[in-house]
Amino acid sequence: MEWEAVIGLEIHAQLATASKIFSASSTAYGAEPNTQASAVDLGLPGVLPVLNEKAVEMAVLFGVAVGAKISNLSIFARKNYFYPDLPKGYQISQYEEPIVTGGCIEIQLQNGELKVINLTRAHLEEDAGKSIHEGFDSSTGIDLNRAGTPLLEIVSEPQMHSAAEAVAYMRAMRRLLRYLEICDGNMQEGSFRCDANVSVRKSNDSTLGTRTEIKNLNSFRFVEHAIQFEIDRQIEIIESGGDIKQETMLYDADQQETRAMRGKEDAHDYRYFPDPDLLPIKISDEYIRTTAAALPELPVQKRKRFVEEFQLASRDADVLCEDPAVANYFEAAAVESMGNARLCANWVTGALFAAINAANLDIEASPIAPKALGILVSRIADDTISGKIAKQIFEAMWKTGLHPDELIVEKGLQQVTDDSIIAGLVDQVLRDNPDQIEQYRAGKSKIFGFLVGQVMKLSNGKASPKQVNDILKKCLNSEVN
Numbered sequence: 001m002e003w004e005a006v007i008g009l010e011i012h013a014q015l016a017t018a019s020k021i022f023s024a025s026s027t028a029y030g031a032e033p034n035t036q037a038s039a040v041d042l043g044l045p046g047v048l049p050v051l052n053e054k055a056v057e058m059a060v061l062f063g064v065a066v067g068a069k070i071s072n073l074s075i076f077a078r079k080n081y082f083y084p085d086l087p088k089g090y091q092i093s094q095y096e097e098p099i100v101t102g103g104c105i106e107i108q109l110q111n112g113e114l115k116v117i118n119l120t121r122a123h124l125e126e127d128a129g130k131s132i133h134e135g136f137d138s139s140t141g142i143d144l145n146r147a148g149t150p151l152l153e154i155v156s157e158p159q160m161h162s163a164a165e166a167v168a169y170m171r172a173m174r175r176l177l178r179y180l181e182i183c184d185g186n187m188q189e190g191s192f193r194c195d196a197n198v199s200v201r202k203s204n205d206s207t208l209g210t211r212t213e214i215k216n217l218n219s220f221r222f223v224e225h226a227i228q229f230e231i232d233r234q235i236e237i238i239e240s241g242g243d244i245k246q247e248t249m250l251y252d253a254d255q256q257e258t259r260a261m262r263g264k265e266d267a268h269d270y271r272y273f274p275d276p277d278l279l280p281i282k283i284s285d286e287y288i289r290t291t292a293a294a295l296p297e298l299p300v301q302k303r304k305r306f307v308e309e310f311q312l313a314s315r316d317a318d319v320l321c322e323d324p325a326v327a328n329y330f331e332a333a334a335v336e337s338m339g340n341a342r343l344c345a346n347w348v349t350g351a352l353f354a355a356i357n358a359a360n361l362d363i364e365a366s367p368i369a370p371k372a373l374g375i376l377v378s379r380i381a382d383d384t385i386s387g388k389i390a391k392q393i394f395e396a397m398w399k400t401g402l403h404p405d406e407l408i409v410e411k412g413l414q415q416v417t418d419d420s421i422i423a424g425l426v427d428q429v430l431r432d433n434p435d436q437i438e439q440y441r442a443g444k445s446k447i448f449g450f451l452v453g454q455v456m457k458l459s460n461g462k463a464s465p466k467q468v469n470d471i472l473k474k475c476l477n478s479e480v481n
Contacts, residue, residue: 068103336374
C-alpha cells in the first residue's frame with residue numbers, strides 16, 4: 001500500500017528586538033535566570049502591557065517579503081492555558097485577526113526542482129518562560145527570562161510530503177528571516193524553532209488523516225528525524241489495524257523517537273477572546289507601501305544575481321547565499337578580485353570556510369577582511385603568485401592580519417614569470433634526470449608530472465606552473481623529435 005505524508009509547520013521566530021513585546025525587559029540571551037523578567041512579564045496585578053512598535057514593523061516587513069496580505073486592523077487575543085512557565089495563565093497572541101495572512105515561499109527540493117509552499121498566516125505573540133529539569137532532583141526550576149519575548153509564528157499550509165521537504169522549507173524560511181534582519185535564526189538559543197503537524201493518507205486519497213503535532217524542534221536534524229519517525233509510526237499503526245490519536249508529541253533525541261505528551265488541543269480549548277488591555281493595531285496602506293519599497297535584496301534575488309553577474313555555478317551560489325553575512329563577504333571580495341569572482345568563490349568556500357570553522361568563528365570575525373582576500377585572488381590571477389604560494393600567504397594573513405602585498409614582498413614570494421629563467425631551470429632538471437627522460441621517451445607520460453615537480457622544487461615553488469608546463473613540454477617534444 002502506498003502512503004503519502006502530509007506535513008505543515010508552525011515556525012516560531014524570535015524577533016530581533018532589543019526589548020520584549022509588551023515590556024522594556026531585555027531580550028538578550030544568556031542572562032542569569034529570572035533577571036530579565038519585569039512586573040509585566042511576571043503578570044503581577046495592576047500592570048498593563050505596552051506594545052513594542054518594532055515588533056509590528058518586523059511583522060509587516062515579513063509579510064510584504066512573502067507577498068502576503070497585511071491586515072489594516074489586527075487584534076491581540078488571550079490564549080488561555082495553564083502551565084508552570086506561563087506566569088499569567090494565558091499567552092497574548094493573535095487569533096481571528098492576525099497581522100499577516102497568506103503569502104508563499106519557494107523552496108528547492110533535493111532533485112533541484114523548485115516548489116512553492118503557501119502560508120496560512122503569520123501572527124505576533126509572546127513567548128512563555130522555560131522549565132528547567134537539569135540539576136533538580138525532585139522538582140522543576142522556572143526561568144522567566146524568555147517570558148514576553150516577541151515571536152512571529154509562521155503557519156504553513158499542509159503542502160509538504162516528506163521530512164526532507166519540511167527541512168528545505170525550514171531552511172528557506174530561516175534564510176529569509178536572516179536576510180530581512182528580523183530574526184538571528186539561532187536554533188541552539190531557541191530563536192528559531194518549529195512545531196510539526198504530521199499525518200498520513202493513502203496516496204490516492206484527498207482526505208487528510210488524523211494529525212499529530214510534534215512540539216519544539218530546534219535543529220534541522222531533529223526536524224528530519226522526528227517527522228520521519230512519526231510518518232513511519234503512523235503508517236505502522238494503521239497497517240496493523242489501529243487508529244491515529246490526535247496528540248501532542250515530544251521528540252526524544254536520545255532515543256530518536258516521538259512519544260505522546262497529551263491530547264492535542266483545538267482552538268476552542270484555549271478559550272480565545274480579545275485582550276482587553278491592548279488596543280487594535282491599525283496599519284495604513286501607505287505604511288505598507290513604504291515598507292515594501294524598503295525591502296532589501298532577498299536570497300532568491302541575490303542568488304540569481306550572483307549566477308548572472310559573477311558567472312557562478314548554481315551550487316556555489318546556493319552555498320554563498322545561505323548566510324547573508326557570507327554573501328556580503330563574498331561580494332566585497334569579488335569586487336577586489338579583478339573580475340575573478342569564480343576563483344574568489346572557491347577561496348571563500350574552501351580555505352576561508354575551513355579556517356573559520358576550525359577557529360569556531362563567524363565570518364564577520366574573520367581576521368582576513370573581504371577586500372584583502374579579493375586582492376590575494378587578484379595576485380593569483382595576474383601571475384604575481386601561484387596558487388600554492390597563495391596558500392602560504394593566506395595562512396600568514398590569517399595569523400597576522402597583514403595585507404597580502406606586504407607579505408608577498410616581505411617573504412620574497414613573487415612568482416617567477418621570466419621565460420629565460422624558467423627555461424634555465426628546465427634545462428638543469430633535464431640534465432639532472434637522464435633516466436626519467438628516457439622513460440618519458442619510452443611512452444611513460446606520468447614522468448612529465450615528476451619533471452614539473454622537480455622544476456618547481458628548484459624554483460622554491462616560485463616559478464609560474466603554466467609556464468613551466470609549456471616550456472618543459474616544448475623542450476621534451478623537441479628532444480623526442
